[in-house]
Amino acid sequence: MINFRYHVVSLTAVFLALAIGLVVGTAALNGPVADSLNETVNGLRKDNQQMRQSVNSMQRELELEEEYAAQMAEVFLPGRLADKRVLVLRMPTGQDHTEGVLKMLETAGAKVTGRVDVQDKFINPDNNTNLMELAVTAARPTAPASALPGNGNGVETSSALLASVLLDRPQGTPAVTEADRRAVLTAYSNAGYVTAEKQISGPAEAVVVVSGQPYIDKDSAKKDESVVKVAEQFDRTGAIVVAGNGSTGGNLVSVVRGDPVLAQTISTVDNANSAQGQLVTVLALVQQLTEKKAGQYGVGDNAADLLPRLLQ
Structure with a gap:
């Protein structure tokens, strides 16, 4: 017959297994997997910064082109x-x-x-x-x-x-x-x-x-x-x-x-x-x-x- 002690032992075994899994998993992630993830994140961060800089550069270029056209109008249009x-x-x-x-x-x-x-x-x-x-x-x-x-x-x-x-x-x-x-x-x-x-x-x-x-x-x-x-x-x-x-x-x-x-x-x-x-x-x-x-x-x-x- 399954008694209360059996349930306690079973639950203890389950939690022990989870704890061991977390430890082993953490140890694995702290190795090559973690390094790979960090490299990916850093790469994406750099790409994002480059794209942001590119957008800002194009926006500034557009603003300068607008300013250039306005200045050209002052020279070219009068009369x-x-x-x-x-x-x-x-x-x-x-x-x-x-x-x-x-x-x-x-x-x-x-x-x-x-x-x-x-x-x-x-x-x-x-x-x-x-x-x-x-x-x-x-x-x-x-x-x-x-x-x-x-x-x-x-x-x-x-x-x-x-x-x-x-x-x-x-x-x-x-x-x-x-x-x-x-x-x-x-x-x-x-x-x-x-x-x-x-x-x-x-x-x-x-x-x-x-x-x-x-x-x-x-x-x-x-x-x-x-x-x-x-x-x-x-x-x-x-x-x-x-x-x-x-x-x-x-x-x-x-x-x-x-x-x-x-x-x-x-x-x-x-x-x-x-x-x-x-x-x-x-x-x-x-x-x-x-x-x-x-x-x-x-x-x-x-x-x-x-x-x-x-x-x-």
Whole structure:
């Protein structure tokens, strides 16, 4: 019969075996196994330090490149756009680098006629009918609704109306009055579709559309399409540059580059979120205004070159 003493002896044997195992195991680990583990840990630690140093070095290099581009702009840009009237049209996805683009334009001597921020509400497909109705009610004698597209696309129709009061008219077309320009902008501003950062000083001969990454929500395809519609309607003077961020996924830059018609008249820069790209944006606009030539620049897909090769 198994009694209490038997259980005590059995448990004692078990604990003794565990103790011996721990001692033997510790002794083994203190030998070659422990040395191997220590070498592995030390190697990983060194690799981690090297990678951290590499990342810090690349970050510093990037910062220096940005600083270099900014300093080059101060030397190379002044006077390039002297007295040229430029409108900055900021799309909802371009808010992070709009100020940088504006600074470069000012460095080049451009006369910025104004900055108009297109709001998400303007791009939202749910507002198509409201935009159609607003285009009719906001139209004025020198910016009549009869001159607008009649295909039922609210973004396209409203963009056409805004372009007609913000940009130069085609030769031989009566100019819009200042009162009508203010009335149209006020109508869209009061409805929450656009925001004008300051009073528009007059029509522009060129426009920089500041855009960014493609949309990623459930309405992304329709919203990306609407951004393209806006750019198409502002492509009236022959001087339009898209200051973008990236060139894939259906954003404005990628669509323009993939369209043989749009690429003939609209210039794109795919890294305008950097000082280098903002500098190139101005150079692309100079090329548009002086050579009547569009180009696709940057570091992304389908870029023809890093920057324009301007004629002297």
